[in-house]
Amino acid sequence: MFQAPKGTRDILPPESDRWQALVAVFAEVFGRAGYGLVQNPMFEDIGVFQRLGEGTEVVRKEMYDFFDKGDRHMALRPEGTASVVRAFNQHRPTVPWKVWYLTPCFRYEEPQAGRFRQHHQVGAEAIGSADPDLDVEVIALQHDFYRALGLSQLSLRLNSMGSLGDRQAYAEQLAVWLGQRVGDLDEADRANAADHPLRVLDSKRERTIAAVADAPLIVDSLSDEAAAHFERVQAGLDALGVVYEIDPRLVRGLDYYTHSTWEFVAGALTSAQNAVGGGGRYDGLAESLGGKPAPGVGFGAGIERILLAADAEDALPEAEAAVDVFVVDVTGGDAGRDLTFELRRNGISADRAFDARSMKAQMKVADRSGARLALLVGEDEQESGTVTLRDLRSGGGQTSLPRPEVANEVAQRLAKE
């Protein structure tokens, strides 16, 4: 028998109800702020993702790439931003282009707590403006999204990578600094010291952490312009009541970030994978994807991890799925079919039993459905042109209704609640 591929999962009801709820909250928070939904292909020319940076493991060794029947080198999207920026380049919408997305992401890695080969992200991007207030807007909206879900034990780590020039100058300075201390680093980090010095900074290996404790920090070498940008972002977050802590060693995995870089961490998660969303500004990305220069800022947030964090905090409880009315028909199914559709077309949620089962069996299904009301049609009702209405919650009082009045009566009963 076949099973879902390694590192992937089927999301079934009732778990999928939580997904719907989460996405609905996200759409609400960002829709209210003028962000529209963007749907991108799940695969792109591999070049789109390679521009994310040579230093990122996601690109270097975790990409799901393949050659299609036309011998094109493609890859399943490992994250959301690159495709959105590619679409921005392609369609040239008016700026700032504010969009949100919901997408599966694919990474070939070993599954672990909160880590899958296919995971899902919601995210948002604002492209075409360098205004630091957009950094603030995106971060604050992400923050509000988590709050709306009921998550409270999150912390926000914030850093600035400076402008493209700042970043590059700092990387060179850091490479030199690291070059004099390669021997002090953990072996696993030595390879990165020259080519990807920034990656060494947020290494989690003890030896490396000790070795870089007094390394120069990028916040100390920001240009005036970048420093002003960073200050404006902090002031905005302060004004909006978004609590954060500056982490001068926060680098994050994707190489394209400039200026603001941030990460939301779930304090309630004890597993190693506790980041529930992260983002940053990427002022050079559009150009590196072959478009005209266009600044942008955005983030991605992992749905699976958000739900894990919600579990740990007892937030976002699973809602009981239920219809309002259940139709029981033991006369062959015509009445059941017709009545359920009459109700549904009148805006009432209704379900029925199938397979011509006994009344007792159908009543059990009715009970399980969570319906408040049951409509019963047996031989007596069929002959007299009536339907028996039974209240499943209050001990089971029954009334007989003329068939034409059923929809109205049911609607009135439900309205009372």
Added chain:
RNA sequence: CGGGCCGUAGCUCAGUCAGGUUAGAGCGCCGGGUUGUGGUCCCGGAGGUCGGGGGUUCAAAUCCCCUCGGUCCGCCCA
């Protein structure tokens, strides 16, 4: 890619250490408890190639090897 633990009915698990007749339980599911009625209760039933393959043995869920999958840690990240 390195390491630890685990894989028995739809679900949660017992049985594996000391190999031995038709592999069990609870929950769930299906049917019944006479004359059309759920949620409680009672009775009955279906459902498992014991992850897969190979080996040892008269005999393997149980021992050995390989493999696949799950889970967790390193690492990476959402």
